[in-house]
Amino acid sequence: EVQLVESGGGLVQPGGSLRLSCAASGFTFSSYSMNWVRQAPGKGLEWVSFVSFDSNIIHYTDSVKGRFTVSRDNAKNSLHLQMNSLRAEDTAVYYCAKTTLENGHDQNFDYWGQGTLVTVSS
């Protein structure tokens, strides 16, 4: 059974940092590209970042470029999002999401974690 479990969320002051993690199991993690998607309270879904299965391709939405860094450790089946210079508008539930195609960049998200809440407030 595919499982994605996020952790690392919490309350942080503006300008602070957090590191989110996503622990993957039930599939060959090293063969699938992964994404972070966030959802502000009561709002819709917003794509944040993509990392290819081999970490060779990385993309970010414009609002987080230069502040967030995505990485993965295929040996440990884990995905990470280092978030620096956090702003109030980064407050959201952050989901990790798996893509559907092995060794591909298809960007259909067939499995999601349960999400971890990041609150940026003083």
Added chain:
Amino acid sequence: EIVLTQSPATLSLSPGDRATLSCRASQSISSYLAWYQQKPGQAPRLLIYDASNRATGIPARFSGSGSGTDFTLTISSLEPEDFALYYCQQRVHWPPITFGQGTRLEIK
């Protein structure tokens, strides 16, 4: 950036009714559109990918159609568990991946 516009914002129907949800893209996205369902407190679930392909385990009452700029998600006969939020998502012109703003399907 591709903008996806979903309509209506809210759809009020009864169990057993047919639901038709729309998603319009600001430019052609071929058939690279997915639909997700989200229930309160839960992560989104992939329903349809590439406009018309049901994801694994999705009941046959869910179907998708369309290409280019206009897409439709149809639920043929609503079950109580189908009342939820629905999002469309495009993957042809990325980054960024973009989602529609959502349609809330509520019980009438």
